[in-house]
Amino acid sequence: MAAKKVKELPYTLPEEFHVFGFSSDLLAWYDSQKRDLPWRINRDPYRVWVSEIMLQQTRVETVKPYYANFMEKFPTLGALAEAPEDEVLKAWEGLGYYSRARNLQAAAREVQARYGGIVPDTPEEIATLKGVGPYTAGAILSIAYEKPEPAVDGNVMRVFSRLLYLTDDIAKPATRIKIEHLVRQVIPAGRAGDFNQALMELGAMVCVPRSPQCLTCPVFDYCISRQEGVQEDLPIKGKAKPPRPVHLQVAVIMREGQVLINKRPETGLLAGMWEFPMVETDVSSPSAKQDILANGLYDRFAVEIEVLEPLGEVQHTFSHLHWSMQVWSCDWIAGNDLPPNAKFVSVDELDTYTFPMAHHKIREIMQQKSDLS
DNA sequence: AATCCGTGGGG
DNA sequence: TCCCCAAGGAT
Numbered sequence: 001m002a003a004k005k006v007k008e009l010p011y012t013l014p015e016e017f018h019v020f021g022f023s024s025d026l027l028a029w030y031d032s033q034k035r036d037l038p039w040r041i042n043r044d045p046y047r048v049w050v051s052e053i054m055l056q057q058t059r060v061e062t063v064k065p066y067y068a069n070f071m072e073k074f075p076t077l078g079a080l081a082e083a084p085e086d087e088v089l090k091a092w093e094g095l096g097y098y099s100r101a102r103n104l105q106a107a108a109r110e111v112q113a114r115y116g117g118i119v120p121d122t123p124e125e126i127a128t129l130k131g132v133g134p135y136t137a138g139a140i141l142s143i144a145y146e147k148p149e150p151a152v153d154g155n156v157m158r159v160f161s162r163l164l165y166l167t168d169d170i171a172k173p174a175t176r177i178k179i180e181h182l183v184r185q186v187i188p189a190g191r192a193g194d195f196n197q198a199l200m201e202l203g204a205m206v207c208v209p210r211s212p213q214c215l216t217c218p219v220f221d222y223c224i225s226r227q228e229g230v231q232e233d234l235p236i237k238g239k240a241k242p243p244r245p246v247h248l249q250v251a252v253i254m255r256e257g258q259v260l261i262n263k264r265p266e267t268g269l270l271a272g273m274w275e276f277p278m279v280e281t282d283v284s285s286p287s288a289k290q291d292i293l294a295n296g297l298y299d300r301f302a303v304e305i306e307v308l309e310p311l312g313e314v315q316h317t318f319s320h321l322h323w324s325m326q327v328w329s330c331d332w333i334a335g336n337d338l339p340p341n342a343k344f345v346s347v348d349e350l351d352t353y354t355f356p357m358a359h360h361k362i363r364e365i366m367q368q369k370s371d372l373s
Numbered sequence: 374a375a376t377c378c379g380t381g382g383g384g
Numbered sequence: 385t386c387c388c389c390a391a392g393g394a395t
Contacts (some may be wrong), residue, residue: 050374057379058379059380061381061382062380077379094380094381096381097378097379097380098378159382174374213383270378270379316379318377318379318380319378319380320377345377356379358381
């Protein structure tokens with residue numbers, strides 16, 4: 001029987017880590033230097049959960065005000081489960097990755113229905129919740145329940161890449177698996193939550209992406225890449241593809257002081273968010289953009305409009321897309337049989353709907369125009 | 374495995 | 385200005 005060949009070295013930590021107490025040294029630093037953050041007030045699983053979802057791909061300073069507002073509006077798991085989805089999206093407006101909010105509420109409802117309102121404390125159960133992946137599962141299990149599970153995020157991958165001089169590409173999924181194996185070997189009994197947070201805190205405060213502060217690092221003595229002088233060259237990370245350009249014509253359609261908006265589909269980009277009607281145009285298309293816009297909106301919303309004048313151009317970049325939006329002021333001509341995802345609302349009422357940042361920029365264009373007139 | 378999914382800050 | 389990238393997950 002041919003045993004599967006496994007590389008021993010990369011999955012096993014140097015003996016010094018155990019002999020000299022890497023985990024103890026890191027924890028001692030964390031105990032004295034950790035930041036006071038709102039989600040560290042207690043270990044309520046719901047509070048930890050919300051913080052971990054908000055912190056996905058999002059900076060601590062950005063999260064702070066959103067977290068405070070969210071916990072005020074939805075103080076308990078039950079409150080979140082019972083809230084209208086639109087209110088949850090509104091509380092997330094501007095944070096990005098809006099599926100996080102929709103998944104979080106869906107998962108809260110799942111916990112209410114299936115687990116009696118108690119966030120599950122096993123890897124198998126918690127991993128089934130929407131929006132809870134390997135990192136978040138480990139974070140909740142360790143921080144809220146003190147389970148010895150790794151929570152490997154970008155910080156931890158950077159820290160371990162430098163500590164052990166790992167040259168694996170941290171953009172590849174396999175690298176996270178490997179580092180989870182390594183972290184698992186040094187999680188101290190009874191302090192899994194603090195240890196995982198200490199690794200992330202180190203990555204955020206000391207072992208930062210550029211110009212790491214090695215002279216103040218509590219685990220300086222363990223760091224192989226520093227001994228080799230290559231800490232600035234780690235971690236290895238493949239480059240992302242540049243955003244794909246998309247050209248859009250946006251219609252600000254007025255009718256008796258009201259403007260037409262529509263709700264985006266429940267899946268995909270900016271799912272469930274409101275927007276001003278728009279149509280994608282091919283750069284090489286010979287047709288006038290005004291005509292493409294009018295025809296496109298007639299097909300989608302059964303409205304006839306007159307395109308009046310250009311209001312300006314708005315640029316907005318996502319991770320994988322770059323929107324170039326030409327904004328047009330339009331008059332409604334005919335068509336009252338709007339599809340259910342579209343409606344005319346007064347300009348004063350717009351704040352009650354949730355718009356992505358790209359469309360907030362369009363609102364600014366509108367505002368400037370109305371200030372002139 | 375590769376792609377989709379937002380936004381803002383810092384060098 | 386441009387580019388990186390930040391307590392990732394779903395498909």
